[in-house]
Amino acid sequence: MSGVIDVSSRHPEKLTFLQRLYVPEILRGMGVTFRHLVRNLTNYRGLPTIQYPEQKRNYSGRFRGKHILKTRQDGSLKCVACYMCQQACPAECITIVAGEHPKIAYEKYPVVFDIDMMRCVFCGFCVDACPKDAIWMTRNYEMAFFTREDAVYSIDRLRETPEEIQTHGYGYRPYYPGDGTTPPADASRLPVLPGGGERDRLRRESVPLVERDRGPGPLNAPSQAERSAPGPSF
């Protein structure tokens, strides 16, 4: 019959008498272990393993490790809380809550920006999706937690610090100009524009909304609240 594999004709290899005793095979396995033990003890420097954490491997500049949130020259986060990274994240481990930025140069900023490192698969999609070059990855892979709460990194642990970069170095990021070590310059690195009260001024001076006729049809009929509200009668 097609699609069905007949396994009835397959027989396991017959064990020899010595193999069925088991003890000789156990002794043979222990002999292999002992041979490796002696070889490694006499050739300690030639071991293929490294003595972590005293020794660490030097990973590639494209290593996808812990994320960092990049900052502008004034120290504020470059992130404009556009949610692009959250949308792109296949593990759904980014949580952003947007707030209104006090300076008109930036519409929004992240009041909350959390990454659940236990769910993160370190794919780098968030870095690729960011239009503001605001999230990079580092070569920091030393993330150990005792609780689930510990694994949720908020802004204070994601904000870029010189110490972290000095210790671990940059990892995966969108641009690698020059020798790959110089951070890229873009518009969002320009100085922050003075914005005290500008948002309010723009709102005051904004073009008023055009009054439009609702048009006919049952869906355009005024609601009960609109009918009972004081003002022009419908």
Ligand code: SF4
């Ligand atoms: S690296 Fe991938 S899984 Fe991790 S936060 Fe970014 S998009 Fe999500």
Ligand code: SF4
């Ligand atoms: S995509 Fe970039 S700018 Fe947008 S919310 Fe994510 S980190 Fe912020």
